[in-house]
Amino acid sequence: VLNQGLANELVLIDINKEKTIGDAMDLNHGIPFSSPMHIYAGDYSDCKDADLIVITAGANQKPGETRLDLVHKNAKIFKSIISEILKSGFDGLFLVATNPVDILSFLTIKYSAFPSYRVIGSGTVLDTARLRYLLGDVYKVNSQNVHAYIIGEHGDTELPVWSHAYIGTRPISDYVKAGAGPTQDELDRIFTNVRDAAYHIINSKGATYYGIAMGLARITRAILRNENSVLTVSTLLRGEYGLNDICLGVPAIVNRSGIREVIELNLGEQELQKLRYSAEILTQQLNTVL
Numbered sequence: 010v011l012n013q014g015l016a017n018e019l020v021l022i023d024i025n026k027e028k029t030i031g032d033a034m035d036l037n038h039g040i041p042f043s044s045p046m047h048i049y050a051g052d053y054s055d056c057k058d059a060d061l062i063v064i065t066a067g068a069n070q071k072p073g074e075t076r077l078d079l080v081h082k083n084a085k086i087f088k089s090i091i092s093e094i095l096k097s098g099f100d101g102l103f104l105v106a107t108n109p110v111d112i113l114s115f116l117t118i119k120y121s122a123f124p125s126y127r128v129i130g131s132g133t134v135l136d137t138a139r140l141r142y143l144l145g146d147v148y149k150v151n152s153q154n155v156h157a158y159i160i161g162e163h164g165d166t167e168l169p170v171w172s173h174a175y176i177g178t179r180p181i182s183d184y185v186k187a188g189a190g191p192t193q194d195e196l197d198r199i200f201t202n203v204r205d206a207a208y209h210i211i212n213s214k215g216a217t218y219y220g221i222a223m224g225l226a227r228i229t230r231a232i233l234r235n236e237n238s239v240l241t242v243s244t245l246l247r248g249e250y251g252l253n254d255i256c257l258g259v260p261a262i263v264n265r266s267g268i269r270e271v272i273e274l275n276l277g278e279q280e281l282q283k284l285r286y287s288a289e290i291l292t293q294q295l296n297t298v299l
């Protein structure tokens with residue numbers, strides 16, 4: 010957010026106040042290299058007039074843990090954080106990153122009683138970026154010209170939408186049929202690398218930082234600059250894909266008001282089945298904390 014000059018004011022809040030004081034000092038020393046911004050360690054009363062609250066607080070995965078394993082710990086943390094935020098009179102948008110992000114996005118809607126369009130989960134934004142990066146690398150094309158999505162749970166049941174994946178304007182399925190570029194088996198292996206990327210990074214360095222930071226900045230930009238950008242965020246489904254009462258990652262238009270609309274993809278039968286399975290797993294987990 011600082012690097013891209015996305016806000017005038019950036020307040021850091023954490024149960025570990027000392028850490029936010031250190032982080033604020035450290036970030037302020039970067040201001041001369043970016044643009045003016047008021048950055049400080051604050052408390053929940055500072056949420057009162059915020060446009061956007063990005064929640065990243067909570068436990069992260071230890072090696073071998075899944076995102077869903079964090080649900081009980083982080084649901085409890087969210088209940089207390091959201092209650093404190095509401096006491097401030099906050100009336101903006103929530104952007105949720107803490108895992109399991111789809112379930113915590115749902116709980117944010119429930120605990121805040123905000124309309125669902127004002128709660129955005131980072132969903133599969135990062136997974137989609139991982140897929141676009143790897144496809145760009147293998148097709149030797151700028152990843153910004155790769156149009157491909159990961160949808161569903163930000164986690165083990167997510168799926169790639171190969172039926173709507175393009176290099177520029179050419180469907181990836183055409184490349185596969187023509188024998189140009191990777192085979193379908195190779196594409197499936199690329200997807201496995203995307204799905205398991207966080208496990209690999211956590212094994213190597215304990216946590217993932219940079220990709221998610223860029224993803225959250227991207228969503229923040231879409232919101233604060235009222236971009237109407239299509240991003241694979243986690244949002245409450247209301248009948249789309251035949252699913253209800255669950256948040257999961259799907260392409261949606263994001264602007265200053267939050268989620269403007271979900272763009273419903275015309276999925277293949279197998280893709281639809283996988284998406285519904287992903288929703289089923291999330292619903293089972295959600296029911297354990299409701």
Ligand SMILES: NC(=O)C1=CN([C@@H]2O[C@H](COP(=O)(O)OP(=O)(O)OC[C@H]3O[C@@H](n4cnc5c(N)ncnc54)[C@H](O)[C@@H]3O)[C@@H](O)[C@H]2O)C=CC1
Pocket residue numbers: 022023024025028065066067068069070079083086089090105106107108109110131132135163216217218221
């Ligand atoms: N959605 C995504 O794509 C990603 C999500 N994550 C998730 O983000 C979360 C945080 O991960 P990291 O930053 O690596 O963890 P971290 O341990 O570095 O930071 C978590 C922070 O939360 C604070 N915290 C804990 N309980 C709190 C409370 N009750 N109130 C206020 N602050 C509290 C801690 O003091 C700590 O500073 C995890 O759930 C992780 O899985 C991380 C990367 C990507």
Ligand SMILES: CC(=O)C(=O)O
Pocket residue numbers: 076108135207217221
């Ligand atoms: C930790 C996590 O959710 C990720 O990097 O995808």
